[in-house]
Amino acid sequence: MPVTRIVVNFEDAPSYDVRVGPGAIDGLGSRVVKCIPSATAALVVTDTNVAPLYAATVRESLKAAGLRTVEIAVPAGEASKSIAVLSEVWSAMVAQKLDRDCVVVALGGGVVGDLAGFAAATYMRGVHLVQVPTTLLAMVDSSVGGKTGIDLDAGKNLVGAFKQPAYVCADTTTLATLDEREWTCGCAEVAKSSVIGSDDFFFWLCENASALAQRLDGVVSEAITRSVVFKADVVAADPHERGGLRAGLNYGHTLGHAIEKLAGFGTYSHGAAVAEGMRFAARLGAAVAGTPIDLVDEQDALLDALGLPALDFSADEEAVLEAMRSDKKNRSGDIRFVLPEDVGTWRLEAVDDATLREHLGAWRRSKE
């Protein structure tokens, strides 16, 4: 099966390639050197789960291309997106005498990508970054677009920077070792992109959802490619999240984040919570944004087929409202939702508390 090349283009910044498919990691080193001719050394940032699986292959490839290569493996999990672990990465870079001609290679899921990306954005005021995502979520979402950062005690992703990678290498063979929870987590982001993306993507995914859930090779590569093409277009149009176009990527996340918070982080995967948020947003959309009922039903069926059933969770309306308001995107005024007007078109709608109370009440009662 061929490796697909997608180019992320910017008006005022260098473009970069995303390669998707089985074996994309072969020749990683030579591609890194081609993209970043000045590179002399590479720091592979990975985590303790991914390191024993794929770090040796990546290191050997970088070394074979003539790069002095060192590695740091941080503990797996969200807790590594912290000031303490970031400081360890910076310290390792100093200890290894890395200078501005180094490249940080983020090998892992979104946690490693965000952490390593922020280290690359900040070390010596910025060094090169290459993303080698190994989770479905990281391949379809976090590795493309340049958002990097860490969490604070006060909230997730509160400190960060935009740092576009020079190259993204998504080798689908690495997904073989991903567990089911992480797989469905990525599927939720694919579903999200398809609904707000286009008719063509959405109806293709509806037809191929079972095959994606079963991880059939061709369908996995196609789903990632379609997601990356969609995200690349959004990011190119709104690289720094200023024009509002990127807001669409938050479809399902308003209620999703509140569910994660109220249920306790980790109780449900991020993807399971986002899928529930998409179900809610589509129903809210049917009431206030003209979302067709057919779309509500088709989206339900799609999420079911992807292994993302409706959650057996609800909470008191006031608690949900408070949790939504604590989200950094909703600090002032009415809570804003991405609502699909139809497949491929959406709007950002500020929904007043009274309307939200009514719909959150219906959502809670549907779980009784």
Ligand SMILES: NC(=O)c1ccc[n+]([C@@H]2O[C@H](COP(=O)([O-])OP(=O)(O)OC[C@H]3O[C@@H](n4cnc5c(N)ncnc54)[C@H](O)[C@@H]3O)[C@@H](O)[C@H]2O)c1
């Ligand atoms: N920057 C962005 O635009 C953006 C977008 C979405 C999410 N994110 C961030 O991404 C993070 C979540 O990313 P994630 O879902 O990839 O989680 P993650 O990085 O924690 O990875 C999930 C788990 O899978 C393991 N793993 C990774 N690759 C594996 C493989 N191939 N085989 C076996 N195990 C593997 C990891 O060690 C970890 O235990 C969050 O911190 C979120 O804020 C960032």
